[in-house]
Amino acid sequence: EAGVAQSPRYKIIEKRQSVAFWCNPISGHATLYWYQQILGQGPKLLIQFQNNGVVDDSQLPKDRFSAERLKGVDSTLKIQPAKLEDSAVYLCASSLTGSTDTQYFGPGTRLTVL
Amino acid sequence: QKEVEQNSGPLSVPEGAIASLNCTYSDRGSQSFFWYRQYSGKSPELIMFIYSNGDKEDGRFTAQLNKASQYVSLLIRDSQPSDSATYLCAVKGDSNYQLIWGAGTKLIIKP
Numbered sequence: 493e494a495g496v497a498q499s500p501r502y503k504i505i506e507k508r509q510s511v512a513f514w515c516n517p518i519s520g521h522a523t524l525y526w527y528q529q530i531l532g533q534g535p536k537l538l539i540q541f542q543n544n545g546v547v548d549d550s551q552l553p554k555d556r557f558s559a560e561r562l563k564g565v566d567s568t569l570k571i572q573p574a575k576l577e578d579s580a581v582y583l584c585a586s587s588l589t590g591s592t593d594t595q596y597f598g599p600g601t602r603l604t605v606l
Numbered sequence: 607q608k609e610v611e612q613n614s615g616p617l618s619v620p621e622g623a624i625a626s627l628n629c630t631y632s633d634r635g636s637q638s639f640f641w642y643r644q645y646s647g648k649s650p651e652l653i654m655f656i657y658s659n660g661d662k663e664d665g666r667f668t669a670q671l672n673k674a675s676q677y678v679s680l681l682i683r684d685s686q687p688s689d690s691a692t693y694l695c696a697v698k699g700d701s702n703y704q705l706i707w708g709a710g711t712k713l714i715i716k717p
Contacts, residue, residue, distance in 0.1 A: 532614075534694055534707030535650065548704055583649055594640075595705070597649035 494518065496598035498584050504604045510572035513601045517565070517586030523547075524561055525595060526569050527583040535583055541567065574605045608633040610697050612708035621717050625682040629695030629708055632676070638698040639671055639678045644710065645691045653693075654680070685715045 497516040517524050527535035539549040543564040561567040581600040587593040609632040619625040642650035656662045656669040668681040692710040
């Protein structure tokens with residue numbers, strides 16, 4: 493069984509530029525999560541999708557961050573414009589249904605904003 | 607504000623000894639408790655989950671849950687250098703699907 497795929501693995505941009513991350517969850521997993529993990533901290537949930545609907549986006553900075561999950565499979569997370577404090581690892585995870593299921597994480601995208 | 611607290615460490619344990627990692631949570635309604643391991647530069651991977659009070663054993667790992675004290679722990683027996691990693695505690699309440707994550711405890715196993 494293939495795991496959660498993410499790209500790119502690394503990205504370096506200047507502040508005020510835009511960036512997009514892509515995630516392909518495990519086949520058949522209805523729930524997809526985007527997390528932000530700053531060095532030395534636990535993951536912070538940005539947005540959670542159940543199929544192609546948003547379950548929770550309460551911690552997503554909506555003035556600069558956006559995410560979509562078209563057709564309930566792949567997802568993209570976009571930051572526009574980026575700030576220095578957005579430097580972090582962006583993790584995508586998926587789970588079968590989202591209730592008590594295990595979350596499986598992708599390798600993450602390390603973003604550096606200069 | 608729901609919180610999950612962990613000692614950031616590092617916790618240094620000799621090889622072969624028992625490593626004990628602790629986690630407290632603020633939401634008394636929490637129902638599900640997870641321990642994830644994260645190697646440096648890698649993504650978290652699930653080690654164990656526990657839902658009921660008491661102990662749950664899986665190989666060298668034992669999770670312990672005490673809902674009255676709002677406390678969950680992870681014991682690693684016969685610690686190996688390969689156990690050196692950051693251990694993240696995550697807690698899920700009964701009202702939504704969101705996991706609340708601790709900041710993690712860095713564990714170092716000394717050969």
